[in-house]
Amino acid sequence: MAVTKMLLLSMGVATAFLAAPHLPPATTQLRATSLSEAEVKKLLSGSEFAMDISSITAGSEKETYIGQGSGVNEGAGLGGLIPWLKKSVGKVLAWKNRPVYDKLWRVIEEDVLATCDERFGLVAAPTWFDNQTKPYEFSSEDGKCTGTVAAYRGGNIDWITTCKFFSSALGFGNMRIDGWLDRSTRAPHMAVHLCIVFNVLFIYINLVPRTNLVLDDDYNDYVYGDPKKSAGDRSLNDIQNECIDDKAFKPYFSKSHVVKAFMNAPTTLLYTVGYSNKNFAKVRQIAMDYVRVWLDMAQENEGVLVKNIDSRDVQTELLQTDVRIRQFCGRDPDTKNVANILGLDTTDKLVRTLWGDPNDPIWASR
Structure with a gap:
């Protein structure tokens, strides 16, 4: 989508109680694993595991919805307006959308991140900007687009990032939280990306599978089809x-084959939703339902998600799958739109922070 629709979606001031500016460097991802460091290096030596930031190169494809709505891509949305009109419309949208942006950020920070902290006791981790364990603030060259990015870890959450930014010139805001588990479980990864463009919420909410669902019926049934108490005895499919039955939720269909390839979870939520208090409340509830289900699965010590977890085959599959999943935002076409606003250097460091810890051998060697 957006993971898609989101490198856009990012950046976030982290909660003060998580900021902990002088924590020691985070440890590596090599926790519960039967693979040696030498094996990990060999398994990730192929060109397909090299750092891929192809979407910010000249001539790469651009995604449609966010770019057009924010005026980044030419020829549609704000991008199609003449300069003086675009400036005027942008000011109105900034005035109108900033309060919604702040409400969305409270969902990310005060609901999702705080719930993860309560469950796992998160500690601050370094970003790729300054290797400091505190949120990093960034801005566009003209100062009209500002944001923050922060990273944490705790328990078997190997890496969790928050990221947000708001354009006062164009009047749109994006934010995200992404949670990547370590290899002590096959539980899915987590993504909650929220955006306000015009008077419309753009959402991408997903629990990303870490196996081939075509070959693994037990995983598919358990993660996506079975009712979960933390979601009110509903399944993610329910x-x-x-959302499918709610006429306020309009499915978003990416035109990018890169994005489509990543939308492989059967319960991916990728929608535009007209902003109202009722719709906002539903989006918030859905985000928390998905996150609570994710946290419960992350803590399971028996069953489908930990079966044969220490075997070399499972560890190899998780290692290689996780690296490719976490690298996706480098190929997300909307990352090009972010680069157009923030510049290549800032965008590169943002992408790498979303990928992983600069002190982790797995990511430092990419």
Whole structure:
């Protein structure tokens, strides 16, 4: 989508109680694993595991919805307006959308991140900007687009990042939280990306599978099809079907084959939703339902998600799958739109922070 629709979606001031500016460097991802460091290096030596930031290169494709709505891409949305009109419309949208942006950020920070902290006791981790364990603030050259990015870890959450920014010139805001688990479980990864463009919420909410669902019926059934107490005895499939039946939720269909390839979870939520208090409340509830289900699965010590977890085959699959999943935002076409606003250097460091810890051998060697 957006993971897609989101390198856009990012950046976030982290909670003060998580800021902990002088924590020691985070440890590596090599926790519960039967693979040696030498094996890890060999398994990730192929060109397909090299750092891929192809979407910010000249001539790469651009995604449509966010770029057009924010005026980044030419020829549609704000981008199609003449300069003086675009400036005027942008000011109105900035005035109108900033309060919504702040409300969305409270969902990311005070709901999702705080719930993860309560469950796992998160500690601050370094970003790729300054290797400091505190949120990093960034801005566009003209100062009209500002944001923050922060990273944490705790328990078997190997890496969790928050990221947000708001353009006062164009009047749109994006934010995200992404949670990557270590290899002590096959539980899915987590992504909650929220955006306000015009008077419309753009959402991407997903629990990203870490296996081939075509070959693994038990995983598919358990993660996406079985009812979960933390979601009110509903399955993720039930929640998605509720969105399908709600006329306020308009499915978003990416035109990018790169984005489509990443939308492989059967219960991916990728929608535009007209902003209202009712719709906002539903989006918030859905985000928390998905996150609570994710946290419960992350803590399971028996069953489908930890079966044969220490075997070399499972560890190899998780290692290689995780690296490719976490690298996706480098190929997300909307990353090009971010680069157009923030510049290549800032965008590169943002992408790498979303990927992983600069002190982790797995990511430092990419």
